Amino acid sequence: MARKELPLIVMHDGKSSRSNITCKYKCGDACSHDVPNTSGGAYFGDIVRQAMSRRGVLRGGAMAVLTVGAGGVLAACSDDSSAATTEGGAAEGAVDLGPSPAGTDFVAVAPNTDDAVTVPEGYEQEVVIRWGDKVLPDAPEFDIDDQTAAAQEKQFGFNNDFAGLLPVDGVPNTYLLVVNHEYTTEPFMFAGYDEENPTEEQVRIGIANHGLSVVQVKGESGSGRLTPEFGEYNRRITGTTEFFVTGPAAGSDLLKTTADPTGTRVAGTFNNCAGGVTPWGTVLSGEENFNQYFANAETVTDAVGAERLARYGIEGGESDRKWERFDPRFDIAAEPNEVNRFGWVVEIDPFDATSTPVKHTALGRFKHEAANIHVTDDGTVVAYSGDDERFDYMYKFVSSRKMQDGNSRAATAHNMTLLDAGTLYVAALEGDNPDAIDGSGDLPEGGAFTGTGTWIPLLRTGDDGTGESLVEGMSAEEVAVFTRLAGDKVGATKMDRPEDFEANPVSGKVYVALTNNTKRGVDGGAAADEANPRNDNKNGQVLEIDDDHAGTSFTWNLLLVCGDPSTADTYFGGFDKSQVSPISCPDNLAFDPHGNLWISTDGNALGSNDGLFAVVLDGPRRGETKQFLTVPIGAETCGPIVEDNRVVVCVQHPGETDDASWDSPGSHWPDGGDSQPRPSVVAAWKSDGGRIGV
Template identity: 45%
Template sequence: MTITPARPTGARTLLPITPVTRHGSRSHLTCQYRCGNACDQPVPNPTDNPDFHVVAERALARRSLLKIGAGAGALTVTGLASGAPLAAAAVAGRTAGTWRFEPVAPNNRDRVTVPRGFRADVLISWGDAVEKGAPRFDVDNQTPEAAAKQFGYNNDYVGVLPHPEDRRGGVLVTNHEYTDEQLMFPTGRYDSATIKRIAMASHGMSVVELVRGSKAGSWNVQKLRKTTLNRRLHVGSQFQLVGPAAGDERLRTAADETGREVLGTFNNCAGGLTPWGTVLSGEENFNGYFDASGPLDARYTASYARYGISGTGRGWNEVDERFDLAVEPHEPFRHGWIVELDPYDPDSTPRKHTMLGRMKHEGANVTIADNGKVVVYMGDDERFDYIYRFVSAGTYDPSGTRRARRRNLRLLTTGTLSVARFDGDGLDDERYDGSGTWIPLASDTESFVEGFSVADVLIDTRLAADQVAPTKMDRPEDIEVNPVNGRVYCALTNNANRDTPEETDEANPLFQSQTRPSLGAPLVTQGGNRNGYVLEMTPGNDNHAGRDFFWSLMLVCGDPAAPETYFAGFPKEQVSPISCPDNVAFDPEGNLWISTDGNVLGSNDGLFRVPVRGPERGRVQQFATVPFGAECCGPFIHPDGKSVFLAPQHPGETNGATFETPSSTWPNREGFPRPSVVVVYER
């Protein structure tokens, strides 16, 4: 696709902002632009598969008795991605896991607030040059061509890999999830077509070379003239579909009759690093990008409905007809995948992995099982949807040779995709816990769902999973393996739609959560899981490739003063309030770091550190807050433990905010906000 500018005249064309009641603290702007008001649409999962609250009910009713041992035995797992370029290891000296700090208090400041003794530097912002030839950013003179070479808008995932040639260097990879045209463009400066083309170029991913600063833990963006790896991917970039479903009729369009070549990636949320040095990126709310100039194709009624594809999108069909469902009904099937990008080869074509299933991917994170199989954990970020796992057919080669890397790059194309079912243990043992099973959906050669072919399972993964009765979860987002104890941690952000009497019964305190409308205001009881929780999973027999696992609720988030909250048995009066966990990461000591999105307790979102073992297991401490109106994306803890990277996304995205009347001007006080990547380190 050639991205061409239109004459910059006329008024902006913006998405309609519907004044609906929010289920969390997100503004109407965020809900509309990011996910098309998903929380106000009918629940896409109409099945009667068991909800997680059903299997956790017994444990939740015993909430006041819970006393999970502070030293709950650490699981020792061998073979955990030992060949990964960023595998955690013991690091001498002070690191993120041993930093002592006074927790940041809840606040509404328009800045990144970190503890005393730490510094937060802005690394790169929306509009900064990424590729050579990119012009200096000028908000009044934006063009699609310039945006395609500049740092995109709203950076979500953050990963930093070692530089292949410079020991003091690094390679930053980020996602650019979505755009907010009300904050990006001066009123009347650009016409509708130009706005759309710039927005299309501002989605995607960026690869940016870094160099260490003079202070331990600090980083700078490498001078553009010295870079060889910098790269921008956008809606017009070439991608390749690979795996068993590639070439299926549903993946073919007039522009690509093979069903194997796709233009663009968008609404990329979280991601992960592979042991062979690539980045996995999850295409999430792709459903909100397609309009329809006529009736929808009746063949795909069930599929469209299950994925929330309604024919109401962002108006991109006005400049590119592939976003018109009446013209290209197959285009949505080409999105919603896990993308694999090789940041070390700027000429490579990124791949969309059909073997990992199609859903609203939050991200994908890799570990290596004891038998050498590659295991990928994934969450489908929707109310009442599922947790998935992929196990490769082949085994990982850790030798580090070029031949080994080529072989490893094929590991995600063959294997088995499964979905999780959670069961309570039925014992009155004073714990939120139980066992679980991975239910296979399909391998690369065989479907395990009656009436579904392999391609059916992989293209309509949600519909296939519905048939095998997995457990409906509360927005499963980032899922990662702790490289120290081998357990799996999943952020389940919230779900305010459990509103039947059974779901909000007093015996189920998780679903009678409490919120604080503003700092200092009294608590107001509201139904639904508004603050989220963190799930801890232990693979059976220490084997990530096995069928069984054990689970427990490590955190039931919210105000520590609220009766339903739980922090792994740690004294509640000693923890920071935390609401809506979104992404997770780990430091070299194995502590869990949690970023939040949609805090309903009255404070800005932020970043928290939580030990997962020893006497301080469950001690939630707030390490940072992000600017007003932003969510805290990332995070990424550098493997040397000296640097914490985070990405304040959509600063100032509050109700009523526009370019001329912003509610945030972070970070540069230019009069309008610029989403950015930040690195935090000790002074």
């Protein structure tokens, strides 16, 4: 397809680029449905809205200037589409701040709509593994026109999201690549797919395409290239793999089903979005939009049961995929508790292909984007997780157990229990400048969005797995299984789709990607507050938290308020906005070895393809944002890994545009010609074998 390069400062219509069909199959079209959080408790944002009513209509004017880092230089918010960074990182007429910090010294990729992965000059990229490639040696070669469930259970799954890369001890330059397969888009998987009448084999293929893949990969000296291998740890985890249930909900009547009367073993994992590699060498994966797989919620007529289903966005009628026609566990009328067995953080031991993965109920049940670990100086383990829904909450879990060092099987076995005992908290935030927030995104007089916060305890789990509810009127099992309702009761702060949480390994500060929320301040939606400062928020923001990790207090600020730098409602840590790449809809986060933040995007509302961006966090260039790569047409950038000599990203749903179909593909990436698009993992590296961004 023809290349179309866009100016660095992008003119746009403000609409997310995510297609309708992606919304339907990825999240059950969540944004077109009613917001599940209808809780009416007073909280900071609602108080602000009441206060703002005396100020009349929202201001529509733009701020003329913003104070930038580096000596208080002022930069106009230009709408000149020719504004762009030079190779040295400075626009014409801007103050020279010296060389870019290590890790960010590359020429930014311009926004574009190419059907390709585009990397900076002097870099190369290559597909590592794609949908249908062999994971196990006895898998058949992929035949897109003749797929089977049996074959797919041994092949790389669909729509890869999170990626983790774990070194194999004692084997130089060898790693385990662990990848989530979030969801399936059946109309782009099968020729002539009938959405109203899928076949049983198509359903079984869809179930097999979910889950995770563990693949041994070999590095190449002098480059960042990764080549898949067949190793002893290679494994597919699918929608039928057995999981153990641990924590306070294990054995609960709320989890018991016909197939599992003990309430302790679950078949499969679904909609695994982001995740994290733990310091003890396992992988955590978040079950996100699980609600969309279940049908016939209207058959639950008691008020309590109906409220619980509604709070998780579980609706009546048939599901989009119609799995319930062939598997009764997806039919709420037949198995009302099966839905409660999803929405957890799961843990995989990739170094034991025979191990049974677990679902940790002490971390609560909601639409987990991910869970990521920070370990304090005294060995206390803290897991952070966001609930990816408009107006939902941020959580952390503080373990009461200490991590054991070493990679012995005994240490791993102990460390895989760390998330089964401790306290689960939900966040409440307050801003320092409540009277200055009117929904326009204008900065307060202090020149930054800042505030304080409190972690409110919800659930304490003892060493024996017994839970203690810390929420009045709810049992421990109810808090674990219906965590959203617990957050409602204690007045947690409603956020703009909190997705990935990551703790900076250099500074210990915690960062949160808040992707967007077009219902903020609209049609009765909660008003803007300082942490979520824009009504009809199309572009999202990134929150920076200075947390007392094992404690209950924190301070926060907004590092980025994303969008077109030429508009007044964006903010880049105080950095000169004429020198940044436009960024929209932050999703996944990662850190490079230098402590810079990297952000992948999902649904870019600025009219160009999604991408991966590096952001400087400290010094005079704090807030400088540079695009490192873009992904193909219709694709989302997921699961970034940024190492010294390579960058790895997952390219999810390439070609998923509403005007495309199997017969008329919207992309031919990665194989070119007239091929169908295939979700894939990509590695990028410096052509001379040097260090990334150095």
